[in-house]
Amino acid sequence: MQQTVANTATATAAKTRPVVLISDKLSDAAVQIFKDRGVDVIFEPDLGKDKEALLERIATVDGLAIRSATKVTDKVLEAAKNLKVIGRAGIGVDNVDIPAASRAGVIVMNTPFGNSITTAEHAIAMMFAVARQIPAADASTQAGKWEKNRFMGTELTGKTLGIIGCGNIGSIVAARGIGLKMRVIAYDPFLTAERAAEIGVEKVELDELFARADVLTLHTPLTEKTRNVVSRERIFAMKKGAIVINCARGGLVDEAALREALDQGHLAGAGVDVFSEEPAKENVLFGAPNLVCTPHLGAATSEAQENVALQVAEQMSDYLLRGAVSNALNMPSITAEEAPILTPFVTLAERLGSFAGQLTETGIKGVRIEYEGDVAELNLKALTAAAVTGLMRPLLQDVNMVSAPTIARDRGILVEEVRREQQGAYENYIRLTVISERQERSVAGTVFSDGKPRIIQVKGINLDADFAPHMIYVTNQDKPGFIGSIGMALGKAGVNIANFTLGRKEAGGEAICIIEVDGEPSADVLKTIETLPLVNQAKALNFTG
Numbered sequence: 001m002q003q004t005v006a007n008t009a010t011a012t013a014a015k016t017r018p019v020v021l022i023s024d025k026l027s028d029a030a031v032q033i034f035k036d037r038g039v040d041v042i043f044e045p046d047l048g049k050d051k052e053a054l055l056e057r058i059a060t061v062d063g064l065a066i067r068s069a070t071k072v073t074d075k076v077l078e079a080a081k082n083l084k085v086i087g088r089a090g091i092g093v094d095n096v097d098i099p100a101a102s103r104a105g106v107i108v109m110n111t112p113f114g115n116s117i118t119t120a121e122h123a124i125a126m127m128f129a130v131a132r133q134i135p136a137a138d139a140s141t142q143a144g145k146w147e148k149n150r151f152m153g154t155e156l157t158g159k160t161l162g163i164i165g166c167g168n169i170g171s172i173v174a175a176r177g178i179g180l181k182m183r184v185i186a187y188d189p190f191l192t193a194e195r196a197a198e199i200g201v202e203k204v205e206l207d208e209l210f211a212r213a214d215v216l217t218l219h220t221p222l223t224e225k226t227r228n229v230v231s232r233e234r235i236f237a238m239k240k241g242a243i244v245i246n247c248a249r250g251g252l253v254d255e256a257a258l259r260e261a262l263d264q265g266h267l268a269g270a271g272v273d274v275f276s277e278e279p280a281k282e283n284v285l286f287g288a289p290n291l292v293c294t295p296h297l298g299a300a301t302s303e304a305q306e307n308v309a310l311q312v313a314e315q316m317s318d319y320l321l322r323g324a325v326s327n328a329l330n331m332p333s334i335t336a337e338e339a340p341i342l343t344p345f346v347t348l349a350e351r352l353g354s355f356a357g358q359l360t361e362t363g364i365k366g367v368r369i370e371y372e373g374d375v376a377e378l379n380l381k382a383l384t385a386a387a388v389t390g391l392m393r394p395l396l397q398d399v400n401m402v403s404a405p406t407i408a409r410d411r412g413i414l415v416e417e418v419r420r421e422q423q424g425a426y427e428n429y430i431r432l433t434v435i436s437e438r439q440e441r442s443v444a445g446t447v448f449s450d451g452k453p454r455i456i457q458v459k460g461i462n463l464d465a466d467f468a469p470h471m472i473y474v475t476n477q478d479k480p481g482f483i484g485s486i487g488m489a490l491g492k493a494g495v496n497i498a499n500f501t502l503g504r505k506e507a508g509g510e511a512i513c514i515i516e517v518d519g520e521p522s523a524d525v526l527k528t529i530e531t532l533p534l535v536n537q538a539k540a541l542n543f544t545g
Ligand SMILES: NC(=O)C1=CN([C@@H]2O[C@H](COP(=O)(O)OP(=O)(O)OC[C@H]3O[C@@H](n4cnc5c(N)ncnc54)[C@H](O)[C@@H]3O)[C@@H](O)[C@H]2O)C=CC1
Pocket: 090, 091, 092, 093, 112, 115, 116, 119, 164, 165, 166, 167, 168, 169, 170, 187, 188, 189, 190, 191, 219, 220, 221, 222, 225, 226, 247, 248, 249, 273, 274, 296, 297, 298, 299, 300
């Protein structure tokens, strides 16, 4: 589970085909795409409803494709020993514990546009169904009652449509509302004045929206900020005879208060597709006057389901097979074209982080990563995530590019990113500086044209070394006799030197030596080196991971 993006692609290419578990009802189109692309599929469309069976099945799979029935909790993630990616065929990800997924190093992706039109159409359908009481009129007519006077409706032309959440779906609903000659007002803290003008809506504050709307429709995600946004107080602050439509999430509305408002005739009706508890076999709203309910059908058209299924299968396959990341909620995007270009720099950034992490013994306060030259034009979010991964891996084995930024933030480690044009001789240059409680230590590297990362500077001292599997890092004084004494000590201990790199600040001053050795040096060997005259410090560095 704990691999970098670059490693994920190569590791999966080297081993057998990755396996994806589909635990909700997904269009068969997804299964075909996975298979065609080289991913094996376990398709158990009802598994999401069986928590125990899910815990068992998830243990070995590389990917999990879901809709809304599967709840991905901390416990599920704990059981998912091999999981790398969760793909939500749809928009809302409130059924996935994203912080827990990030901590576990699992990417969470959704398909943000595939079902937007369909869901917007459902909201409009609900608005008409409520305004003209169509379901009740249908039932009465088919019962042979012909109650022409009972079903007096409301005309929508000229009425005010109030939209909470004017993103993808909200703005499609706005366009449809304008097409119906309604006046559209919207509350969305992230809606700019320019965007509001562009889509023809009036941006208003929340209280004003509740006061003015004849029809209120919700299109915001369920978050701690939006939970209960349609509260008792706000429902009763609405105009008498107004209509409420909810095709977003159940938790947005105080259902008991909505029931009261319908019973008292304060609201003329409500259209509800989503409920606080789903599946909603019972609900306080059921049986209220002029209430139209659907069982979370917002996205349920064959077009939308095919869109989201294809998209999720493509995104997950791209990640598992090629390291490309798109529409992830907890990881920067990396295109399939970018992934191979980024790979050597991801490796360099991770190794520089690892170099510094292995030498850092006190608490890390911050890390600064400077990018110069060609590399500064690349996807720095991914490179920084790799650098932070490398930095933290010596302390926490289970960290990867998904979890590293979250873990760093949780631990109060400040991550600073600097982008510059080429300054020195290297076409691409990355310098990573760790700010610890005791000192600042920097290490810099480059990628040569052979795609191999190199160490080119440590603590401002120039040198040139590979990242070898086993190395000894020594700080010393630049005085005669040092090389002989260290060679003798290693020879005596039976440690073979594969490569030897030296660098110094100035003649006779502070110096650094990086020795590549065949095999891991023991603690005794390191102690022996440290007791040699002219040596200040000796540490083992391991780049076998
Ligand atoms: N019934 C169904 O089957 C479906 C329901 N949905 C629901 O619809 C929601 C919206 O989907 P999209 O429009 O695609 O998402 P989106 O991300 O494009 O738009 C959401 C909008 O809500 C706004 N927002 C965030 N916090 C807010 C707050 N405190 N108050 C007001 N607005 C706020 C955002 O700025 C954004 O513009 C999804 O999160 C999902 O829960 C989506 C698809 C199908």
